[in-house]
Amino acid sequence: MKSHNVVAIAAAFVVFLLAVQASEAAISCSDVISNLRPCVSYLVNGSGKPPPACCSGVSAVASAASTSADKKTACNCIKSAAKNVNLNPQLAQALPGNCGVNLPFPVSPNTDCSKIG
Template structure:
């Protein structure tokens, strides 16, 4: 009987450690970033206006990025996704202000996301 109880304790410890590691890495994925900003693609490519759904996604993404690791993850995703979808850096920066979101930095293809707080 003692062996079965020890196995349960070990399994519980492993689950807690795995959950802590996943949480520490940041909860926001590039899939979530893309989903949030997908209504903005026409604007970011220079071929359309800023839609209300676009600003809703930008605002929700900004609210979700509550921690430094989350903000760094979002930055890294935007940095890697922007060129693949044809987003223009100046339009990325103007979108932030058009949607009424305040960020302490401006997007640049060469920015170092590890320095974002």
């Protein structure tokens, strides 16, 4: 039953992120979700270090979000998804650091993405 819930949450996460698009940025929410998909299970009920595929995705998002518009888009995608999926907030906020990646914004539903630049 528990794995069924994780799959349902992951599916909702994917659908939601694919529905959120930004017109000015080169990066899209579909790019962000493709890269972060390996992190969903870890962020919902993981512990310890994130899986290597997850860290590769975090690194890809950080690399792709090079302009101010891209950073805001990535931030808004992650923020929106974080509000709709029952992520472990401590794991989410620690994810970039645990992967050795510097994101210009925290992974949190409370981030003010308008201040990202």
